[in-house]
Amino acid sequence: MADGAARPGAELLAFERFRAASAQPPAYGYGQGGRGLRALRAREFGRLAGTVYLDHAGATLFPESQLRSFTRDLLENVYGNPHSQNISSRLTQDTVDQVRYRVLAHFGTSPEDYSVVFTAGSTAALKLVAEAFPWSRGSLFCYLTDSHTSAVGMRAVAAARGATCVPVRPEALRPQEERGAAPAAVGPDGQPPHLFCYPAQSNFAGTRYPLAWAGEAAAGRLCPAGEGAPGRWFALLDAAAYAGTSPLDLSAHPADFVALSFYKILGFPTGLGALLVHRRAAPLLRKTYFGGGTAAAYLAGEDFYVPRPSLAERFEDGTIPFLDVIALKHGFDALERLTGGMENVQQHTFTLARYTYTALRALRYPSGAPVVRIYCDSAFCSPEVQGPVINFNVLDAEGRVVGYSQVEKMASLFNIQLRTGCFCNTGACQRHLGLSDDMVKKHLQAGHVCGDDVDLVDGQPTGSVRISFGYMSTLEDAQAFLRFIIATRLRPQSSQPGPRAAPGEAGTAPAETEAQSTVPATVPTTVPATVSTTVPATVSTTVPATVSATVPTTVSTTVPATVSTTVPATVSTTVPATVTQWPVGPRGLLYDRSWMVVNHNGICLSQKQEPRLCLVQPCIDLQQKIMVVRAKGMEPIEVPLEETGEWAPICQSKVCADRVKTYDCGEKISSWLSRFLGRSCHLIKQSSDFQRNAKKSRGKGQSAGTQATLSLVNEAQYLLVNRSSVLELQRQLSASDENGREESFPMRDLISRFRANIITSGASAFEEEKWEAISVGSLHFQVSGPCHRCQMICIDQQTGQRNQDVFQKLSESRERKVNFGVYLMHTSLDSSSPCLLSVGSQVIPVLKENAECHDLPAPEKHHDVVS
Known part of the structure; x- marks a missing residue:
């Protein structure tokens, strides 16, 4: 049920005021007036520094002492398979039985x-x-x-x-x-x-x-x-x-x-x-099936089976994960030692939830409209009827729901981790959100499935936002979350970052933590060998253009279209250069988005996990067939563009759920990156003989049986951004700034946030969303859809500083959907002759059916390009 807000306001409720208004003094922490909890967090959960973790209903967190105790146990004892009868196996059997008793004791019962x-x-x-x-x-x-x-x-x-x-x-x-x-x-x-x-x-x-x-x-x-x-x-x-x-x-x-x-x-x-x-x-x-360990006796050639006498033995098919079971003992020991028992945990977590609920429901826009709609069945009066969970949707000033996906993306900019969707509970979701069975089916037909980010269908929410507290949650966690809501909904936007906190304090915007204030964060998820700047690109085979040779073409409706690239290139370590054209391959721009940095487990590293990636500057030298990688304080290093005998093939990499065949680019570059980033990592490149097919259906103009192939991109070979759309965004951001300063978001830096590889100018703002296809010289592209933006656009690609204003402004101005730019795919590519995408090429758009775009020229008209 939706719960209305109680009293207007836009200020953070003081915990002391909340405590004073409570009928009974709320319990918080585990003694020493909360100081014990702060010590516990510092000692046991240091990894949470700078992070607000509010998804304990999804999975709570383990203390460090639990792992140390468990590891010591494993190092001091030999645990064998409990189905054997040797000494180490008997030790396992006895220990597992002891854990069973401990589990039952935790729940107030016994084996009897x-x-x-x-x-x-x-x-x-x-x-x-x-x-x-x-x-x-x-x-x-x-x-x-x-x-x-x-x-x-x-x-x-x-x-x-x-x-x-x-x-x-x-x-x-x-x-x-x-x-x-x-x-x-x-x-x-x-x-x-x-x-x-x-x-x-x-x-x-x-x-x-x-x-x-x-x-x-x-x-x-x-x-x-x-x-x-x-x-x-x-x-x-x-x-x-x-x-x-x-x-x-x-x-x-x-x-x-x-x-x-x-x-x-x-x-x-x-x-x-x-x-x-x-x-x-x-x-x-x-039970019908019987597995290893469950049978007292059976015959292989006859239907004869006698089960084990105890229930556990009959139903635990095969060898149980006995080391994990042994770990439970150390977990229950740590929980009891740190909290004093589940009664204390219940009171502590409920106090945090009730305080947050009280503060959240009081938040109002200047008009008096509530900031959130809370879904609950009680007024958080007692832990007997309400757990430490708050489920809600954020509303705009007109009372419309802001999609949960947008809220989650904004929260991540404040290092706040929460959960969104229906939480594997469609029945409760329907009841609280007022979704009929027909509406759920309609949402499915519209493309929404459980766990995706389709948060609104025809303005109707498909899910909500959930925060939940655990025994190690603190008042600072709750207040950081509340400040995030206040900062993003009730305070005028400015060019300055959101609410500040001391370095490493939970709730600080990521760029403001101690580590990130000195280390800029950027780099696309696939870490292409390029860092898009807005420096016009020129080409020469000796001029290394950055991998995403983002040759932006400009389209003009009444003015000739111009094309400039965002590909930075350098001729040598000291002489900068630009490129005017770049080769096109079957996957997109040649060598574009073909590399990525992975951790020791082969998982892609992005700037979300590794801010220092923004300092890595790769450039391509076509003549020497090398990529030169630079970073401040490091000697430049060269990487061959194609596979060599030193590269080791690996096949476990994934991009957007696709398994891709890649090559490890060698120990030399791996050591270089590991030294610079301070963690073990590798540079990998997509194999030249591996074909990754695009998931989207064939566009108009493609012959049957043809399918576009991709590099290590998310969805499409190309991403087009219209300069006029960026100008409009800059205007909106400047209008939001108290002093109207455009220099807060310089055009060059703002364009680079969107990491496009084609940039057009001359068309009206957001006109590109009405295009069905474009031609650039002899090259033809199909528009495959809008680019749904994540919080990465809040990162200044030159400095790594984060500012939520870009994402929030787009969310407000684009009907709460953060779309910016469009994806392009080749509709045809003549592989018999080399193709080049060049600055100065003619650009001709083809409108979607029924699209209204009066300024666009007729498709058969051509325009010269302004240099």
């Missing part, structure tokens, strides 16, 4: 009442119940519509085995006193078993449902369609989201089945969960 079956996570635990429950004709599977996808997915198994699946909306469940006496929990033999499944905490909005429902469900009182139905009821509690920040006492609320994920509680290990099974429900579960 529950069994622990280790699984690959809570999803695997839910799947286990779905497959092992004895469904039959007449069985009912009732599930709360506010359940996680993994719980809703159980209905496919239940329905296939004859059960009737009944979705239950939360508002349909009446309080216990309104439902009357419970029917008999156990029916006569032969009657079908039923199952009720619900989450202890919604992973969408943090709503907490009564743990007492487990007992009511077992009594058959929670499924409206099942009231009075003969048979026995069982309760399945999905505690994955709840258990991360709250105590769960199964002795007081003994659900039949409890699904868990340990990384939600401890941060490490991941990929490990458990199904806790009450002894009364254990005899119910059946």
Whole structure:
């Protein structure tokens, strides 16, 4: 449900004022008035310096001492396969059993009442119940519509085995006193078993449902369609989201089945969960498959199989991840030592959530309109009904939703990590956002799928923004988030960076942290051997043009079109030069975006992870067939343009989910980059014989069977930017500046932020979005769509300084969609003769059907180019 704001304002709510207004003093930290928490963060979570991590509902974080303790354990002991009988294996068996006891003790129970079956996570635990429950004709599977996808997915198994699946909306469940006496929990033999499944905490909005429902469900009182139905009821509690920040006492609320994920509680290990099974429900579960370790005896040639006696042994197929299981012991030890217990965690995290909720709902535009729309089922009055989760959408001054993708991109500029979408909970998303079933289907038809960034369809939000707190979260984290909302929605834009903080303090805009204030950050994700500047390019085979020979062509509607490149080039280490033309290959401009820097795991490094990449300056020398790489304080280094015998082939690289064949450019350049960046990395180049096909469909003019090929670009061979569009953006930014200073965003520097390889001028602002195709001399290009911009455009490519104004201004002026520039693909390329893209070429656009663009010349008209 949408919750309105309470009182107008645009200032940050002081925590002391919040504390004074609370009926009971809110609990914060773990003693010493919060000083203990600051010490804990510094000692155990130093890696969070400068980062605001607000996705604990997705995955919480592990403390350093947990890993040190676990590592010491591994170094001091020999743990063998628990299915063997030698000494090291017996040690593993005994240790794993001890961990089972520790898990049950954490949840207030013991092996006398529950069994622990280790699984690959809570999803695997839910799947286990779905497959092992004895469904039959007449069985009912009732599930709360506010359940996680993994719980809703159980209905496919239940329905296939004859059960009737009944979705239950939360508002349909009446309080216990309104439902009357419970029917008999156990029916006569032969009657079908039923199952009720619900989450202890919604992973969408943090709503907490009564743990007492487990007992009511077992009594058959929670499924409206099942009231009075003969048979026995069982309760399945999905505690994955709840258990991360709250105590769960199964002795007081003994659900039949409890699904868990340990990384939600401890941060490490991941990929490990458990199904806790009450002894009364254990005899119910059946399985067909039997794997290694689960059989007491079986025959290979006859249908004879005897399962192991204990539930865990029967259902833990194969060898469990025993080292990960052993890691749990160290995780629970660290959690108890650092916090004093889950009751303290619950109070601390709820205080942070309630404070943030109170401050957030009070924010108003000058008109009195709310800044956010919060989705919740309570007023954050108690941790019994609300978890430390805040779900919301940002609104503009007119009350329209700002797409969650834009909010996430802006948040990243402040080093704030949050989560967006529907959070694997379509039912809750529909309920809170008012999305009908037909609307969800319509969004799918419009191209939206779970997990993408299609945040608005016809102005209707497809999801929302979620922040969540963990036991190591601080008041500074909450206030940094609130300052981010205030700075981006309620304070007039200026050319100055957003809210400042001390170096390394959470919530500081990235360029303002201590490391980044001295090290500019830039470089496209594929780290092409080019750094786009707006220096016009000229070419000569001896003049190294930067890899993205961004030969911008200019198009004129009434004025002759001009073309200039953004490719910086140097003839030598001391003499700068420009290029007037550049060769075109089947993947785009020759050698353009063919290299990228990867870390020691082969993962592409971008300026998001490595700010110092902006200082790397590569240039191409066509005559010598080398790339010269320079950086301040480093001797220039040469890299061959083509593969040599020293290069090692690797095939594990990925670009935009595409697997690409690449070559490692050798140890020499690897050492050079590693020394400069201060981390182990490699330079890799796309193999010349590898063909990566474009995903977009064939454009007009392409013959059947032809398909455009790509270098290491995101989506298309070329990116075109219209100089007039940049001028309009500059005008808007200058108007937002208190003093109207254009020098805050010089044209040269502003153009370079968009890293285009074709720049046009002479057309009206954003006219390029109405083009279907263009011709530049003998070359023909199909427009394949707009370029959806990320927060990278906020980085000054000359200095590496970050400023959110560019992204925010585009978000406001472009109907909250940050599109800028268009993608181009070759519609035909004559490979029999060399092609050149040149400054001064004629540029002719072809309009889309029904596009209104009165200033454009007729397609058959040609214009000379102004030099």
